[in-house]
Amino acid sequence: MSEAPHLTFDLDAAGVSRGHLVVPAGADCEELSLPVFSLNKGKGPRLLVTGGCHGNELEGPIVARRLMGWLPEAQTCGRVIVLPVLNPLAVQAWSRNTPVDGLNLNRSFPGRAEGSVTERIADAVSRLLLPMADTVFDLHSFGPTWDLPPASVTHPIADADLMAKTVRMAEAFKFPMTLVWEYHDTLGMFDTLVQNQGKVFVCAELGGGTVGSEALTIYEAGVRNALIALGLVEGKAEYPTFRHQKSSQTLETLSSDELKSPVQGIFEPRCSVLDEVKQGDLIGILHPMYSLSAESIDIRAPNTSIVCAIRSGAHVDADQGVALLSRPVNI
Amino acid sequence: MSEAPHLTFDLDAAGVSRGHLVVPAGADCEELSLPVFSLNKGKGPRLLVTGGCHGNELEGPIVARRLMGWLPEAQTCGRVIVLPVLNPLAVQAWSRNTPVDGLNLNRSFPGRAEGSVTERIADAVSRLLLPMADTVFDLHSFGPTWDLPPASVTHPIADADLMAKTVRMAEAFKFPMTLVWEYHDTLGMFDTLVQNQGKVFVCAELGGGTVGSEALTIYEAGVRNALIALGLVEGKAEYPTFRHQKSSQTLETLSSDELKSPVQGIFEPRCSVLDEVKQGDLIGILHPMYSLSAESIDIRAPNTSIVCAIRSGAHVDADQGVALLSRPVNI
Numbered sequence: 001m002s003e004a005p006h007l008t009f010d011l012d013a014a015g016v017s018r019g020h021l022v023v024p025a026g027a028d029c030e031e032l033s034l035p036v037f038s039l040n041k042g043k044g045p046r047l048l049v050t051g052g053c054h055g056n057e058l059e060g061p062i063v064a065r066r067l068m069g070w071l072p073e074a075q076t077c078g079r080v081i082v083l084p085v086l087n088p089l090a091v092q093a094w095s096r097n098t099p100v101d102g103l104n105l106n107r108s109f110p111g112r113a114e115g116s117v118t119e120r121i122a123d124a125v126s127r128l129l130l131p132m133a134d135t136v137f138d139l140h141s142f143g144p145t146w147d148l149p150p151a152s153v154t155h156p157i158a159d160a161d162l163m164a165k166t167v168r169m170a171e172a173f174k175f176p177m178t179l180v181w182e183y184h185d186t187l188g189m190f191d192t193l194v195q196n197q198g199k200v201f202v203c204a205e206l207g208g209g210t211v212g213s214e215a216l217t218i219y220e221a222g223v224r225n226a227l228i229a230l231g232l233v234e235g236k237a238e239y240p241t242f243r244h245q246k247s248s249q250t251l252e253t254l255s256s257d258e259l260k261s262p263v264q265g266i267f268e269p270r271c272s273v274l275d276e277v278k279q280g281d282l283i284g285i286l287h288p289m290y291s292l293s294a295e296s297i298d299i300r301a302p303n304t305s306i307v308c309a310i311r312s313g314a315h316v317d318a319d320q321g322v323a324l325l326s327r328p329v330n331i
Numbered sequence: 332m333s334e335a336p337h338l339t340f341d342l343d344a345a346g347v348s349r350g351h352l353v354v355p356a357g358a359d360c361e362e363l364s365l366p367v368f369s370l371n372k373g374k375g376p377r378l379l380v381t382g383g384c385h386g387n388e389l390e391g392p393i394v395a396r397r398l399m400g401w402l403p404e405a406q407t408c409g410r411v412i413v414l415p416v417l418n419p420l421a422v423q424a425w426s427r428n429t430p431v432d433g434l435n436l437n438r439s440f441p442g443r444a445e446g447s448v449t450e451r452i453a454d455a456v457s458r459l460l461l462p463m464a465d466t467v468f469d470l471h472s473f474g475p476t477w478d479l480p481p482a483s484v485t486h487p488i489a490d491a492d493l494m495a496k497t498v499r500m501a502e503a504f505k506f507p508m509t510l511v512w513e514y515h516d517t518l519g520m521f522d523t524l525v526q527n528q529g530k531v532f533v534c535a536e537l538g539g540g541t542v543g544s545e546a547l548t549i550y551e552a553g554v555r556n557a558l559i560a561l562g563l564v565e566g567k568a569e570y571p572t573f574r575h576q577k578s579s580q581t582l583e584t585l586s587s588d589e590l591k592s593p594v595q596g597i598f599e600p601r602c603s604v605l606d607e608v609k610q611g612d613l614i615g616i617l618h619p620m621y622s623l624s625a626e627s628i629d630i631r632a633p634n635t636s637i638v639c640a641i642r643s644g645a646h647v648d649a650d651q652g653v654a655l656l657s658r659p660v661n662i
Contacts, residue, residue: 018623018624033621035620035621035622035623036623037623055646056645058597058643058644058645058646059644061597061618061620062597062599062618062644065597065599065618065627068623084623085597085620088620088621091597091620091646092620092646094476094645094646144475144476144540144541144643145425145475145541146541147541147543208541209475209540209541209543209643210475210476210477210478210539210540210541210643210644211600211643211644211645212478212540212600212603212641212643212644213600213601213602213603213641214603216599216600216644266389266392266393266396266416266422268393268396268547269542269543269544269547270544271544272543272544272545287392287393287396289366289392289416289419289422289423290364290366290419291366292349292366292367292368292399292415293349296396310543310544312389312475312541312542312543313389313390313393313541313542313543313547314387314389314425314542315386315389315422315423315425
């Protein structure tokens with residue numbers, strides 16, 4: 001029987017505390033110590049901010065670092081706990097899943113104390129940090145092979161009140177896009193666990209591609225906006241500038257809005273995120289790789305919509321997603 | 332003894348031809364058929380365009396496809412051979428090196444007929460396609476973990492005449508940046524082989540991050556500009572628009588201009604490509620991953636320079652490159 005997961009410090013201590021969440025060793029991996037920051041200003045909202053769930057999405061850990069830099073000066077009440085890197089094994093490997101056991105941490109919640117290392121991380125977070133929070137911001141990105149505007153994302157939630165509350169919270173980031181994403185592969189997601197406890201969970205999908213200086217500025221502004229909306233920080237929320245615009249829209253994408261590659265080949269994107277397209281407009285082209293005589297295949301918009309995500313030019317297999325379309329929604 | 336590499340069609344045929352370059356089977360891999368396009372309009376410049384040397388740099392194969400689309404209408408003389416995908420095994424795996432033998436194709440030239448599959452590809456290209464060309468454009472990008480402006484690149488060449496000719500050719504792309512890159516790990520590069528034959532070789536490093544629609548437009552314009560400069564195509568060369576500017580600069584980066592991570596940690600970029608920085612300006616920050624008490628380390632500019640490449644935010648090991656600085660040069 002391994003040691004139980006534990007914190008190296010007292011989360012109830014007033015003011016700033018720094019320490020570790022210890023994930024016990026198992027047969028597959030030695031003990032992990034995940035750095036944790038806590039700022040306790042007594043009564044008020046209780047927020048947990050996590051990053052680095054997927055190891056090739058590093059916006060989250062960096063924005064979490066910046067947040068820890070200015071929070072001690074800015075936070076006026078309540079409690080904020082920050083766990084910048086949920087999965088250090090994946091971050092070190094720049095991989096989505098944990099290399100040791102091949103598991104996706106965001107499909108491993110609530111975890112298992114006696115499971116493999118990814119399950120043990122999920123278990124430690126579920127048992128020791130989640131009970132301390134009423135709201136969770138999980139800072140993701142779309143990974144390196146997609147383009148996505150900076151977005152706050154939620155999946156549909158059966159409880160209408162919690163859904164409305166979650167969408168309001170997501171919109172408070174004032175990112176260029178708030179996205180309600182119909183998505184069925186939700187078993188074991190951190191989202192689902194938190195929402196089943198009646199709490200608000202917003203996933204910030206902070207774009208795709210490289211993690212660059214300009215994008216980080218947008219992401220940091222969005223997180224600050226959300227903290228202002230929660231009442232943890234004073235100040236005036238502002239729309240960050242994205243492609244010379246300061247605005248946001250709330251969009252919905254359904255499972256049926258995912259465009260897929262008809263055959264394998266090289267995908268050429270022909271539009272950009274937030275482009276408005278009409279029925280028949282060109283979204284991308286699929287080029288066969290093994291013949292120059294075979295025709296390339298146009299992938300066209302089936303209806304009037306807004307492109308909310310587009311795949312990077314790359315080799316794709318048949319039936320692989322290449323674009324997500326969407327339309328405005330009011331919730 | 333395996334079959335020799337061969338072409339399935341006659342490169343000397345007039346007009347458009349399409350066929351394959353056959354790379355013989357070996358113990359590690361079955362026979363490969365690489366699609367080849369040829370447009371022979373008789374006397375004039377002889378150009379070879381290649382893409383897909385590294386499998387996670389797909390701008391090249393896509394721009395090569397576009398080129399094949401409009402070349403039959405546009406080319407007025409000479410010969411152009413296009414090999415959109417040099418390394419289909421790496422492209423399918425979205426990996427820099429060939430998964431089968433772990434080799435970097437751009438360190439495997441001139442190749443070996445009896446070598447592993449990467450060496451056999453290099454051998455087939457060196458023996459059958461390179462002799463047909465006086466100029467080579469190899470379409471790369473900086474890969475998914477760096478930001479780089481669209482750039483034409485050459486390494487310094489000992490032969491001053493060839494160096495000047497190469498820089499003029501590189502500048503003819505009119506990309507936002509022409510880069511003379513001092514780089515010592517050149518053994519086995521395609522560049523070196525071509526230049527040792529007294530031919531002009533330009534490597535287009537078409538940016539990093541995701542392969543998106545806007546970037547592809549810039550890259551295609553650059554290749555068209557270069558074809559106009561060669562005299563293969565008629566028309567007026569134009570600077571493509573990059574970040575609302577239409578201009579180009581020729582920069583030099585030396586080995587000593589590479590900034591490296593002092594320790595392992597998470598790199599946070601704090602500047603963008605083509606930013607002008609002064610001595611002491613912040614380039615990025617390195618955050619230790621295993622402690623929130625340890626100080627983050629600032630990485631600062633050692634002198635006045637222009638940022639020509641910056642690493643994406645990610646986990647880096649000690650002594651790993653995080654930025655390339657540069658300055659204007661006249662050659």
